[in-house]
Amino acid sequence: MMPSLADKAERNPPHHVPYDAWGNRIDDIQVEDAWLELVRIGQEAGLVAMPHQAHFGRYARVVQAGLVNLFDPASAVATCPLVMTDGAAHVLSQHDPELASRYVPRLTARRDAWTAGQWMTEKEGGSDVSRSSTVARPNGDGSWSLHGTKWFTSATTADVALALARTENASEGSAGLSLFLLELRTTDGHWNGIKVRRLKDKLGTHALPTAELDLVGAIAHPVGELGRGTAKLGGLLNIARLWASLGGPAGVGYLLDLARDYAQRRYTFGSFLCHNPVHQRWLARIAAEYEAMIALNMEAALAIGSAEHGGDTLMSRLLAPLTKLACARESIWAASELVESFGGAGYVEDTGIPRVFRNIHVHCIWEGTTSVLAHDVMRVLAHSEYGEAFMADLRRRYAGISIDALDGVKARIDDAIRQLRPMVAQPKTCDARRLAWGMARTYQALLLAEAAQWQLSCKLDDRGLVAAELFARSPLVEADMSDVPDSMVAGLANGNVADSALDIAG
Ligand SMILES: Cc1cc2nc3c(=O)[nH]c(=O)nc-3n(C[C@H](O)[C@H](O)[C@H](O)COP(=O)(O)OP(=O)(O)OC[C@H]3O[C@@H](n4cnc5c(N)ncnc54)[C@H](O)[C@@H]3O)c2cc1C
Numbered sequence: 001m002m003p004s005l006a007d008k009a010e011r012n013p014p015h016h017v018p019y020d021a022w023g024n025r026i027d028d029i030q031v032e033d034a035w036l037e038l039v040r041i042g043q044e045a046g047l048v049a050m051p052h053q054a055h056f057g058r059y060a061r062v063v064q065a066g067l068v069n070l071f072d073p074a075s076a077v078a079t080c081p082l083v084m085t086d087g088a089a090h091v092l093s094q095h096d097p098e099l100a101s102r103y104v105p106r107l108t109a110r111r112d113a114w115t116a117g118q119w120m121t122e123k124e125g126g127s128d129v130s131r132s133s134t135v136a137r138p139n140g141d142g143s144w145s146l147h148g149t150k151w152f153t154s155a156t157t158a159d160v161a162l163a164l165a166r167t168e169n170a171s172e173g174s175a176g177l178s179l180f181l182l183e184l185r186t187t188d189g190h191w192n193g194i195k196v197r198r199l200k201d202k203l204g205t206h207a208l209p210t211a212e213l214d215l216v217g218a219i220a221h222p223v224g225e226l227g228r229g230t231a232k233l234g235g236l237l238n239i240a241r242l243w244a245s246l247g248g249p250a251g252v253g254y255l256l257d258l259a260r261d262y263a264q265r266r267y268t269f270g271s272f273l274c275h276n277p278v279h280q281r282w283l284a285r286i287a288a289e290y291e292a293m294i295a296l297n298m299e300a301a302l303a304i305g306s307a308e309h310g311g312d313t314l315m316s317r318l319l320a321p322l323t324k325l326a327c328a329r330e331s332i333w334a335a336s337e338l339v340e341s342f343g344g345a346g347y348v349e350d351t352g353i354p355r356v357f358r359n360i361h362v363h364c365i366w367e368g369t370t371s372v373l374a375h376d377v378m379r380v381l382a383h384s385e386y387g388e389a390f391m392a393d394l395r396r397r398y399a400g401i402s403i404d405a406l407d408g409v410k411a412r413i414d415d416a417i418r419q420l421r422p423m424v425a426q427p428k429t430c431d432a433r434r435l436a437w438g439m440a441r442t443y444q445a446l447l448l449a450e451a452a453q454w455q456l457s458c459k460l461d462d463r464g465l466v467a468a469e470l471f472a473r474s475p476l477v478e479a480d481m482s483d484v485p486d487s488m489v490a491g492l493a494n495g496n497v498a499d500s501a502l503d504i505a506g
Pocket of ligand 1 (some may be wrong): 117118119120121124125127153154202210362366367369370371
């Protein structure tokens with residue numbers, strides 16, 4: 001059997017060649033052709049181009065999400081440069097017509113297209129970029145030179161990158177950061193003032209060249225006016241979070257298909273696994289979670305696509321962090337269960353299962369960790385119109401569920417909405433994770449109930465009903481633990497670590 005492109009790419013990870021045979025510093029990053037081929041396949045299928053062209057209108061992100069769902073598990077995370085390119089094209093189009101006219105057609109082409117990176121994370125922090133120390137100095141000709149270290153830069157095969165940097169004398173904190181665009185290599189193929197420290201040795205995403213880079217006078221151009229660097233990344237983050245929310249469920253869907261097939265063929269204790277009630281209940285529980293993830297993915301894609309086409313922006317701003325935090329986390333649980341469902345085979349590399357499992361984990365880290373996204377939701381809810389729009393959407397969907405078979409599901413959703421109502425109205429007093437998680441899961445339960453109603457009445461198919469039942473029986477809003485005082489929680493969380501060791505920020 002021919003190895004898949006993804007297998008080939010993962011088995012031959014990128015490597016860094018710092019010097020040539022003459023001892024000259026070259027910092028070559030050698031990447032497996034199979035991985036570059038996967039990037040090309042994604043570009044030619046229109047995964048980047050689609051939302052930037054008029055063809056599918058407000059549904060473009062839904063079509064894109066569907067294709068990403070199919071492509072991602074076989075892509076060896078070649079989706080990473082595609083996400084960043086999609087996001088860069090969006091930012092340039094929104095904030096700098098001149099740079100956009102020069103770069104967006106190249107970034108969104110289907111053939112011989114360019115890719116883009118995004119360089120935010122520094123040693124000082126990724127969740128909190130306000131302490132970024134990369135400095136931008138003017139060259140006097142409209143261009144700037146960047147100096148500093150970018151600590152995580154994925155897809156160093158990119159042609160251009162968006163980078164945050166602080167102009168000299170700009171204020172401290174996020175307010176002093178500007179956004180710059182740079183080409184990674186000069187026209188003669190040399191690095192543009194960039195030195196590669198090393199490639200990261202990672203838990204997963206093995207085919208993806210993620211490097212630590214020193215910027216030593218990289219020539220760059222401001223995106224729009226100087227300042228508001230992090231604000232300009234807002235639209236990019238919505239897109240990147242949507243993509244990051246798709247990867248986990250895509251991998252789970254792939255593993256679930258394999259698990260169903262395995263259960264049809266694996267004979268244990270006198271019967272096939274697919275006839276074993278314990279195994280059936282377990283797979284059904286995972287399948288319900290998968291359906292809930294896909295439903296939220298697609299609804300977020302529709303909301304973001306609609307906002308990009310002049311529609312309402314309130315729900316898209318909330319659904320982007322909600323789908324990312326819920327699906328990235330739920331998919332790790334589901335994938336871990338599915339690995340076990342194959343017994344030993346799930347742990348063995350030649351089945352391809354460990355590769356998919358490893359690559360799912362990254363989605364809860366990049367583009368904002370779970371807690372950071374929960375804080376983001378709190379920040380949004382501080383403007384009451386967002387919470388009001390969310391609660392109105394819940395009520396509208398709830399009112400549309402009318403068939404008796406869903407009464408039990410409705411009762412659980414009703415209970416969850418009652419708990420959420422005061423929290424959404426007064427987010428400051430809540431545990432951010434409990435609130436965001438509760439919002440996501442209640443929304444998912446409603447989406448499943450809507451789908452179940454449609455499937456039952458239009459297709460006479462009760463699988464959606466079972467998915468809604470199983471999903472809604474898990475807690476939609478987690479138990480309230482706010483009566484356990486913060487001081488006691490801190491004692492358990494911090495354990496016996498000495499105060500001095502905790503002060504790593506120095
Ligand atoms: C494979 C890979 C590729 C990457 N590629 C890129 C890239 O191309 N470009 C780029 O810019 N970055 C990239 N990153 C970096 C990634 O975006 C950051 O790692 C991520 O944002 C987290 O930042 P951090 O590593 O500084 O962790 P920290 O910010 O130190 O977070 C540590 C923990 O603290 C928690 N935490 C932080 N703040 C709060 C808070 N206010 N409240 C509660 N909890 C909090 C977090 O949830 C987390 O659990 C990549 C990361 C990985 C793993």
